[in-house]
Amino acid sequence: xxxxxxxxxxxCVELLQPLGAARAKRMFGGHGLYVDDLMVxxxxxxxLYLKTDAQTLPRWQDAGGRPFVYESRRDGVVxxxxxxxxxxxxxxxxxxxxxxPWARLALEAALRAQAAKASRPARKTAxx
Numbered sequence: 001x002x003x004x005x006x007x008x009x010x011x012c013v014e015l016l017q018p019l020g021a022a023r024a025k026r027m028f029g030g031h032g033l034y035v036d037d038l039m040v041x042x043x044x045x046x047x048l049y050l051k052t053d054a055q056t057l058p059r060w061q062d063a064g065g066r067p068f069v070y071e072s073r074r075d076g077v078v079x080x081x082x083x084x085x086x087x088x089x090x091x092x093x094x095x096x097x098x099x100x101p102w103a104r105l106a107l108e109a110a111l112r113a114q115a116a117k118a119s120r121p122a123r124k125t126a127x128x
Contacts, residue, residue, distance in 0.1 A: 049085035050106035
C-alpha cells in the first residue's frame with residue numbers, strides 16, 4: 001500500500017527522469033533520490049532537497065532555497081547541522097521541464113563530489 005510520502009517520492013522521480021534512470025530509495029524516514037545511481041537529492045517531511053556545492057550554492061540562495069537542516073544528539077548535547085541539499089523553487093515542483101535546470105545543477109554537483117571523492121587517496125585501516 002502506497003503512503004502519501006511514497007506518492008511524493010514517485011512524483012519527484014518523475015521530475016528527475018529526463019536526466020537519466022531516476023529512482024527513490026527509502027532512508028531515515030524519507031527517501032534518497034538517485035539519477036544513474038548517483039544521489040542527487042533527498043525527501044524529508046514531504047520536502048524535496050537537491051544536491052548543491054560551493055559552485056552552485058549562489059543559484060539556490062538567489063532562488064530563495066532553504067538548506068536541509070537536521071538535529072543530532074550526542075552525549076545529551078543537541079547540535080543543528082546543515083547538509084549540501086537545498087530546496088528548489090516551488091514552481092519547479094510543478095513539471096519536469098520546470099525542474100530541469102535545478103535537477104541538472106544537482107546532478108553536476110553530485111558528479112563533482114563523486115570525482116573529488118575518487119581522487120582522494122585511500123584511507124589505511126588500523127590493524128587490531
